[in-house]
Amino acid sequence: MAFIFWNPLTRLASVTWAITPPQSVYKFKKLSFLYFIFISLSASAQQQSNTVTQVSGRITDAASGAPLAYIRVNFTGSSYNTTSDKHGNYSLSAPGSFNQVSYSSMGYITEFRKIDPGQVNNVSVKLRYAETQLKEVKITSAKSKRYRNKGNPAVELIQQVIDHKDSNRMQSSNYLQYDLYERIGLSFFNLSNKFLNGRFFSKYKFMLDTTSKIKGQTQTSLPVFFSEKLFQNYYRKDPSTSIQILNAQKQTNILKFIDTTGLDIYVNRLYGNNVDIYSNNIFIINRQFLSPIANHAPDFYKFFITDTVKTTAEKLIEISFTPRTRGDLLFEGRLYVTMDGKYAVKSCELNVNKEINLNFLRSLKIQLDFKRDSDRYFLVKSDVKADFGLLKEKGMGVFGERTAVFSNYKLNAPQPNAFYEGKSQQVLENSNKADTGYWAHHRPDTLTAQQATVYAHITKLENMPSFKRTTWIASALTGGYANVGPVQLGPLGSTYAYDSQEGSRLQIGGRTTPQFSKVIYLEDHIAYGFRDKQVKYNLNTYFSLNKVSAFRFPHDYFKISYRYDADLPGQSLTIIPEQAALTSFSTGRTAYWLYNKTYTAAYVRDFENHFSFNIAFRNWNQQPAAALRFRSNNPDHNLIHDLTTSEVELNMRYAPHEQIIQGTEERHTIHSRYPIFNLQVSHAFKGVFNGAYTYNNVTANIYKRFYMSQLGYSDITLLGSITTGKVPFPLLSILRANQSIAYDPDAYNKMNYLEFVSDHYVGLNFTHSFSGFILNKIPLIRRLKWREYLSFKVLYGGLRNENNPLFSKDLYQFPVGSNGSNGTFALGDTPYIEGGVGIGNILKFLRIDVIKRFNYLDHPAVSPYGVKLSFSPHL
Numbered sequence: 001m002a003f004i005f006w007n008p009l010t011r012l013a014s015v016t017w018a019i020t021p022p023q024s025v026y027k028f029k030k031l032s033f034l035y036f037i038f039i040s041l042s043a044s045a046q047q048q049s050n051t052v053t054q055v056s057g058r059i060t061d062a063a064s065g066a067p068l069a070y071i072r073v074n075f076t077g078s079s080y081n082t083t084s085d086k087h088g089n090y091s092l093s094a095p096g097s098f099n100q101v102s103y104s105s106m107g108y109i110t111e112f113r114k115i116d117p118g119q120v121n122n123v124s125v126k127l128r129y130a131e132t133q134l135k136e137v138k139i140t141s142a143k144s145k146r147y148r149n150k151g152n153p154a155v156e157l158i159q160q161v162i163d164h165k166d167s168n169r170m171q172s173s174n175y176l177q178y179d180l181y182e183r184i185g186l187s188f189f190n191l192s193n194k195f196l197n198g199r200f201f202s203k204y205k206f207m208l209d210t211t212s213k214i215k216g217q218t219q220t221s222l223p224v225f226f227s228e229k230l231f232q233n234y235y236r237k238d239p240s241t242s243i244q245i246l247n248a249q250k251q252t253n254i255l256k257f258i259d260t261t262g263l264d265i266y267v268n269r270l271y272g273n274n275v276d277i278y279s280n281n282i283f284i285i286n287r288q289f290l291s292p293i294a295n296h297a298p299d300f301y302k303f304f305i306t307d308t309v310k311t312t313a314e315k316l317i318e319i320s321f322t323p324r325t326r327g328d329l330l331f332e333g334r335l336y337v338t339m340d341g342k343y344a345v346k347s348c349e350l351n352v353n354k355e356i357n358l359n360f361l362r363s364l365k366i367q368l369d370f371k372r373d374s375d376r377y378f379l380v381k382s383d384v385k386a387d388f389g390l391l392k393e394k395g396m397g398v399f400g401e402r403t404a405v406f407s408n409y410k411l412n413a414p415q416p417n418a419f420y421e422g423k424s425q426q427v428l429e430n431s432n433k434a435d436t437g438y439w440a441h442h443r444p445d446t447l448t449a450q451q452a453t454v455y456a457h458i459t460k461l462e463n464m465p466s467f468k469r470t471t472w473i474a475s476a477l478t479g480g481y482a483n484v485g486p487v488q489l490g491p492l493g494s495t496y497a498y499d500s501q502e503g504s505r506l507q508i509g510g511r512t513t514p515q516f517s518k519v520i521y522l523e524d525h526i527a528y529g530f531r532d533k534q535v536k537y538n539l540n541t542y543f544s545l546n547k548v549s550a551f552r553f554p555h556d557y558f559k560i561s562y563r564y565d566a567d568l569p570g571q572s573l574t575i576i577p578e579q580a581a582l583t584s585f586s587t588g589r590t591a592y593w594l595y596n597k598t599y600t601a602a603y604v605r606d607f608e609n610h611f612s613f614n615i616a617f618r619n620w621n622q623q624p625a626a627a628l629r630f631r632s633n634n635p636d637h638n639l640i641h642d643l644t645t646s647e648v649e650l651n652m653r654y655a656p657h658e659q660i661i662q663g664t665e666e667r668h669t670i671h672s673r674y675p676i677f678n679l680q681v682s683h684a685f686k687g688v689f690n691g692a693y694t695y696n697n698v699t700a701n702i703y704k705r706f707y708m709s710q711l712g713y714s715d716i717t718l719l720g721s722i723t724t725g726k727v728p729f730p731l732l733s734i735l736r737a738n739q740s741i742a743y744d745p746d747a748y749n750k751m752n753y754l755e756f757v758s759d760h761y762v763g764l765n766f767t768h769s770f771s772g773f774i775l776n777k778i779p780l781i782r783r784l785k786w787r788e789y790l791s792f793k794v795l796y797g798g799l800r801n802e803n804n805p806l807f808s809k810d811l812y813q814f815p816v817g818s819n820g821s822n823g824t825f826a827l828g829d830t831p832y833i834e835g836g837v838g839i840g841n842i843l844k845f846l847r848i849d850v851i852k853r854f855n856y857l858d859h860p861a862v863s864p865y866g867v868k869l870s871f872s873p874h875l
Contacts, residue, residue, distance in 0.1 A: 052093060052094070052095055054092070055091075059071045060125075065449055068088050072102075072105060075100070155298050171235060177415075180404060181404065182227075184401070185226045186223070188399075190219070223454050226253075226454045228439060230247045233245075284366075300710060301322065305319055306334070329771060335348045378409050407444055423609070436455075479663070480664055487516065495508070503530045520542070524540065558602070561599070564597045568594070590753055593625040612653045614650070618646070622642060646689045647683060653679075658676070680699045693727050701717055710773055717763075717765040721758075728812035743847065748795070749851045753822070761827060767789065775788055796832075798829065834853045836851040840874075848868075849869075849870075
C-alpha cells in the first residue's frame with residue numbers, strides 16, 4: 001500500500017511503502033488475480049483510447065451577459081483542461097469517457113455540468129459572481145490563540161513570494177513591449193423610485209441599464225461616462241524608460257456640465273491606472289495601499305493558507321490575508337501562488353473592509369489575472385470596481401469599473417535608441433475613432449449588450465432640448481459661469497463679498513468663449529465697495545496663438561491687462577476660494593490695505609512636458625489705505641501718496657509627469673510623487689513710466705509630496721528669495737501671513753499681515769498627514785475615522801542695513817503698531833518658527849488645527865496659540 005504526503009511549501013513528494021510479504025500458500029492465487037486485473041485494465045484502456053469526449057460552448061456573466069475570458073474548463077477528475085478566450089468561447093477534447101465538466105475562476109462560483117461521455121457536447125454556462133470577503137479568523141477555546149508570524153507556513157510562503165518578486169515581475173526584462181486595451185465606465189445607481197418615476201426623468205428612461213452587477217447584486221443604473229482606449233507600451237530597463245502611445249480612443253460623457261477637461265485622467269488614477277501587485281505600494285482611490293506582498297507586508301497583514309489547487313498543468317496555493325488593524329489602508333482578499341519554484345502570483349483578489357479609513361467608499365474589488373509565457377507570469381487582465389456614496393449603506397451612489405486587457409507581449413525586442421528619447425506620453429494623429437466597426441475589430445474584449453448602447457444613448461440625450469437646459473443650469477452652479485451665447489457671465493461665486501476695507505462688495509463680470517473668437521478672448525469684471533465707495537475693475541485681453549482658449553491648457557497667448565482693486569500687502573486678497581466664508585472672520589484687526597493699479601503686457605507659453613514660462617512687463621502703482629501710511633524716514637517725514645514701479649518679470653515652472661484637471665477658472669494638479677519647481681526673476685527700471693526704483697528680485701520654491709505607505713504622506717516645500725538694490729518696505733519680500741480663521745497651508749498662520757519684511761530669506765514648510773494611522777489603533781476613536789496632521793514652518797532671513805530705515809535714509813518708515821494695527825518689523829537673526837497639530841476628517845469634511853508660534857512673541861497683538869479651521873471633503 002502506498003501513502004503519499006505532499007508538502008506545499010517544499011514541493012517535495014515523499015512516498016512511503018509498507019509491504020507485507022505474501023504467504024506462499026496464496027502466491028499463485030494472487031499472481032492469477034493480478035494477471036486478470038492487468039488484462040481488464042488493458043482492455044479498458046484500449047476501449048477508452050478509441051473514445052473521445054468533446055465539449056464546447058460560451059461562458060458569460062450571469063448578471064451582465066458579458067463574455068468571460070480565462071475561465072478554467074476541466075473534465076472533472078482528470079488533468080484535461082482549457083480556458084475560455086476573450087469572447088468567452090471554449091473547446092475541450094480528450095480521449096476517454098467523461099460525464100462531468102467544471103467551470104471555475106477566482107471571483108465566481110464554480111459550476112458543474114453533466115455531459116454525455118464519448119460524445120460531442122455543446123454547453124454554454126452563466127457564472128455567478130461570488131461576493132465573499134475574508135473574515136478575520138477567530139479561534140474559540142478556553143484560551144484564545146494569538147496570531148503569530150513565527151512558525152506560520154502561510155508567512156513562510158509569502159516570504160518566498162517576496163524573495164522572488166524581482167524575477168517574476170514584467171519589468172525584470174531588459175526590454176518589454178505589450179498592447180493595452182482600457183475601458184472605464186461610471187454610473188449612478190440606487191436612484192430613488194421617486195426620481196426614476198418622476199416627471200423630470202420620464203423622458204430619459206431609455207438611458208437606464210437594468211443589468212448592472214454591483215456588489216454581487218443586479219442593480220438599475222444610469223451610465224454617465226464611458227471611455228475606451230488602445231495603447232502600445234514600451235519599457236527599457238537601463239536606463240529606465242517607459243513610453244506609452246495612444247493609438248485609438250473613444251469617449252462619451254454626460255457630466256460635461258462639470259467643466260473639467262481631464263476627467264478621464266482623474267478617473268483613471270482613481271481606479272488604479274497601474275495596479276502592480278509586485279510593487280511595495282499600490283496607488284488607488286487617491287491613496288497608497290500597502291501591497292500584500294510588499295517587503296514588510298507580514299508586519300501589517302495576517303496570512304492563512306486556505307486552499308490548494310492541483311492540476312497536471314500547475315499547482316497553486318490559495319493564501320487569504322486580512323489587515324492586522326482593520327482601519328489602516330490595507331487590502332484583504334486572496335492570492336493564488338504557483339508552486340513551480342517561481343512562487344509567482346497567478347491571480348489575486350483585493351478588497352477592503354468596511355472599517356477602512358476612507359470616506360464615501362462603499363466597496364472596492366480588484367481582480368488581477370496572470371498567464372505564464374516565456375517562463376514568466378504576465379498580467380493579462382486587470383479589473384477594478386469601486387462604488388462611492390455620501391452614506392455608507394444607502395442612498396444614491398457612483399459605481400465605476402476600469403477593465404484593462406494586456407496582450408501581445410514581446411520580451412527583449414528593443415527599438416532603436418532614438419525611439420526611447422521620445423516623449424513618455426504620445427498620441428497618434430487621428431486617434432479619435434468614432435467608428436463602431438473599428439472597435440469591434442480591434443477591441444480584445446467584448447462589451448455587454450448594455451455597454452454597446454451607451455454611445456448611441458448619450459448622443460441621443462445630448463440632442464434633447466430639455467437635457468440642454470438642465471446641463472446649462474448645472475454648469476452654472478458647478479462651474480461658476482453661466483453661458484450666454486458667445487459669452488460666459490461670472491464667476492458667480494464672486495458676486496458678493498465682505499471685508500473690513502470695502503464693506504459689502506458687489507461684482508459682475510464675464511468672459512468670451514471660442515464662439516466669439518478663437519484668437520481674441522476678453523475677460524473683465526467691475527466691482528463696487530459700499531464702505532470705501534470705490535469702483536474696481538479688471539480688464540483683460542488675450543491673443544491666442546494656438547487658437548486654444550486662454551483658460552485651457554496648453555497656454556500660448558499674449559495678454560494685455562489693466563487692474564484696479566483693493567489688496568492686502570504681500571498678497572492679493574488671501575481668500576481661499578474653497579473657504580471664502582471663513583475668511584470673513586479674522587484673528588485681530590486687518591488694518592493695512594493697498595489700492596493697486598497695474599498695467600501688464602505678458603506672453604505665456606505652456607509646453608507638453610509641463611514646462612511653462614511667463615514673461616511680462618508690469619507698471620505697478622500702490623496707494624496705501626486704512627491704517628497703512630507711506631512716510632519718509634528723512635527729517636521731513638513727508639507722507640508719500642503712492643509708489644510706482646516698472647519691472648520686467650520672468651516666471652518659469654516645471655512639473656515633470658504632471659497630470660491636471662482643468663476647471664473653469666484654474667487647473668488643478670493631481671498629486672503625485674514628482675516635484676514641482678518654480679522660479680521668478682524680476683528687474684525694475686527707475687525712470688521708466690514713472691518707476692521710482694531700480695532693483696532685482698529672485699524667488700524660488702520646490703514642492704514635493706513624499707508617500708510613506710502606511711505612515712501617510714508628507715508635503716514639503718523649500719523656498720527662498722533675495723532682493724538686491726535699495727528699496728522701501730513695500731518693495732521688499734512681505735512674508736505671507738494669515739489672520740483669518742481659515743487654515744492656509746502656504747501661509748504663516750500665526751503671523752499678522754505686514755508683520756515681517758525681508759530682502760533675503762530661506763524657508764521650509766512641512767506638513768505630514770498620518771491618514772489615521774495612529775488614531776486607527778485607539779478603541780472607540782477609530783470608529784470616528786479621524787486623521788492626524790503635523791505641520792512645521794521655519795523661515796530664516798534678514799534685512800540688509802541699506803534697506804533698513806533705522807540705518808539708511810531715503811526709505812519709508814516701518815508702520816508702528818497703534819490704534820489696533822500690528823506694526824512692521826525686519827526679520828532678524830532668529831528664524832520665525834511655528835508648528836501645529838491637527839485632527840481632520842471630522843464629520844468627513846472638517847479639520848481643526850492648533851497652531852503654536854514659538855518666537856517674536858513680544859510683537860504687538862501676538863498670541864502664541866491659535867485655532868484654524870478648514871472645510872474640505874476628502875476621500
